[in-house]
Amino acid sequence: VGYDQPYRPQFHFSSLRNWLNDPNGMVYLDGEYHLFFQHNPVATVWGNMTWGHAVSRDMVRWKQLPHAILPYEGGTIFSGTAAVDVNNTLGVQKGDVKTLVAAFTFAKSPFYQAMAYSTDQGRTFELWNEGKAIVANQGYDSGERDPKIFWHEPSKKWVMVLWVKQAKPGRVLFFNSDDLQKWTEVSQFDRDWVFECMDLVELTVDGDPNQKKWLLYDASFEYEIGEFDGKTFTTDRKVHRGDYGPNYYAAQSFNNMPDDRCVSIGWMRGDNHPFLKEDMPFNQQMSFPTTMELKSTADGLKLYRWPVKEIEDLYGDTLTIEAADLKSAANKLQSYPAELVDLSLDFEANDSTELLLYLRGEKITYREAAFHYGNTVVPAKPVDGIVSLRVLVDRASVELFVNQGAAVSTHYAILEPLNRSLGLSSEQNVKIRKLTVNRLKSAW
Numbered sequence: 001v002g003y004d005q006p007y008r009p010q011f012h013f014s015s016l017r018n019w020l021n022d023p024n025g026m027v028y029l030d031g032e033y034h035l036f037f038q039h040n041p042v043a044t045v046w047g048n049m050t051w052g053h054a055v056s057r058d059m060v061r062w063k064q065l066p067h068a069i070l071p072y073e074g075g076t077i078f079s080g081t082a083a084v085d086v087n088n089t090l091g092v093q094k095g096d097v098k099t100l101v102a103a104f105t106f107a108k109s110p111f112y113q114a115m116a117y118s119t120d121q122g123r124t125f126e127l128w129n130e131g132k133a134i135v136a137n138q139g140y141d142s143g144e145r146d147p148k149i150f151w152h153e154p155s156k157k158w159v160m161v162l163w164v165k166q167a168k169p170g171r172v173l174f175f176n177s178d179d180l181q182k183w184t185e186v187s188q189f190d191r192d193w194v195f196e197c198m199d200l201v202e203l204t205v206d207g208d209p210n211q212k213k214w215l216l217y218d219a220s221f222e223y224e225i226g227e228f229d230g231k232t233f234t235t236d237r238k239v240h241r242g243d244y245g246p247n248y249y250a251a252q253s254f255n256n257m258p259d260d261r262c263v264s265i266g267w268m269r270g271d272n273h274p275f276l277k278e279d280m281p282f283n284q285q286m287s288f289p290t291t292m293e294l295k296s297t298a299d300g301l302k303l304y305r306w307p308v309k310e311i312e313d314l315y316g317d318t319l320t321i322e323a324a325d326l327k328s329a330a331n332k333l334q335s336y337p338a339e340l341v342d343l344s345l346d347f348e349a350n351d352s353t354e355l356l357l358y359l360r361g362e363k364i365t366y367r368e369a370a371f372h373y374g375n376t377v378v379p380a381k382p383v384d385g386i387v388s389l390r391v392l393v394d395r396a397s398v399e400l401f402v403n404q405g406a407a408v409s410t411h412y413a414i415l416e417p418l419n420r421s422l423g424l425s426s427e428q429n430v431k432i433r434k435l436t437v438n439r440l441k442s443a444w
């Protein structure tokens with residue numbers, strides 16, 4: 001099959017064949033990032049949920065490995081997370097290689113949470129206790145899913161965050177464990193917005209490693225910021241939106257990162273199966289990995305997301321334009337066709353500024369202090385008189401990052417394979433501070 005079909009993402013992960021949805025078990029261990037994913041091994045539509053598996057040394061170039069966790073006893077394997085058992089609390093470590101533990105939902109009514117582990121750097125997994133429950137069904141039938149597990153160093157406990165389905169408000173259950181085997185419920189968090197695939201992570205504030213807050217988000221990437229003491233999550237109850245686009249779902253973040261970054265990947269959910277209409281051998285794709293940081297703004301703390309710097313390894317030729325008027329910038333851009341693009345545009349703007357950016361047939365408009373793309377409106381107020389936009393364009397996606405990541409919008413987009421044209425226009429003489437176009441090489 002290979003990775004070179006007309007609509008095959010070139011720097012976004014997709015499975016070699018067949019269907020994928022949620023990222024699962026994202027974790028770093030011994031020089032490798034692991035990305036597991038909801039996968040149908042036998043068809044290009046959802047079903048037969050199995051954990052697919054891929055590894056990477058840079059979060060950009062992935063190598064798909066054999067499936068990690070397969071259905072058993074008439075149940076399939078739904079979403080979950082993985083962690084490194086740094087202190088060998090499970091007691092199965094072999095030599096110096098830390099054990100990888102994967103918590104997942106065993107999907108056979110009534111659902112329960114189960115675990116698998118690997119003592120060979122994720123190459124093979126064993127079911128823990130034959131795949132029996134580590135957290136039994138809590139009374140919500142199939143509406144209890146997607147365990148997030150992590151080691152909470154200050155309280156020296158394992159924590160599990162579990163979404164359960166009930167009429168509004170939705171509910172998140174928090175559990176503690178000493179040994180990954182016996183779990184005790186320690187708190188509940190009830191909110192209208194929570195729905196599936198909860199993730200809870202500690203993030204730096206304003207880049208200061210001594211200042212940290214916790215972020216709780218769900219599958220549709222709504223989030224709250226607060227404090228977490230190992231048992232209870234407390235917040236100011238303000239709910240924010242982490243992505244403005246229609247195609248960012250079920251994101252999670254890497255456990256056990258080798259540096260102080262927090263990096264997340266979402267399922268770039270595409271309804272109506274655009275890939276199948278184009279006869280692709282695979283269906284669905286992941287978003288490009290983004291760092292997550294909290295920054296103080298006039299509206300309080302907010303989440304900023306930004307493509308990981310490892311994308312630079314894919315840079316080919318670059319066009320750079322500085323301090324230009326609109327016409328001359330537009331002329332240069334027009335003579336720089338590209339297929340895979342990482343473009344940054346900084347321009348002077350006020351409330352009445354209007355501008356159009358064309359990327360391979362896709363049209364992004366700036367007006368009324370927002371970017372408009374399809375039906376999506378992404379807020380983009382000038383900061384000190386400047387608006388800045390970064391756009392990643394692949395064969396089947398467009399991702400917008402506004403004002404250094406203050407607003408992000410993720411889009412599935414079936415781009416015309418042969419269209420390489422880039423363009424810029426405006427009725428106004430908008431001053432371009434800087435325009436950079438990096439042509440990207442394929443990651444495959």
Ligand code: FRU
Nearest residue numbers: 022038078079145196197250
């Ligand atoms: C989210 C989700 C999860 C579930 C998985 C099944 O997209 O519905 O809640 O575990 O997909 O594939």
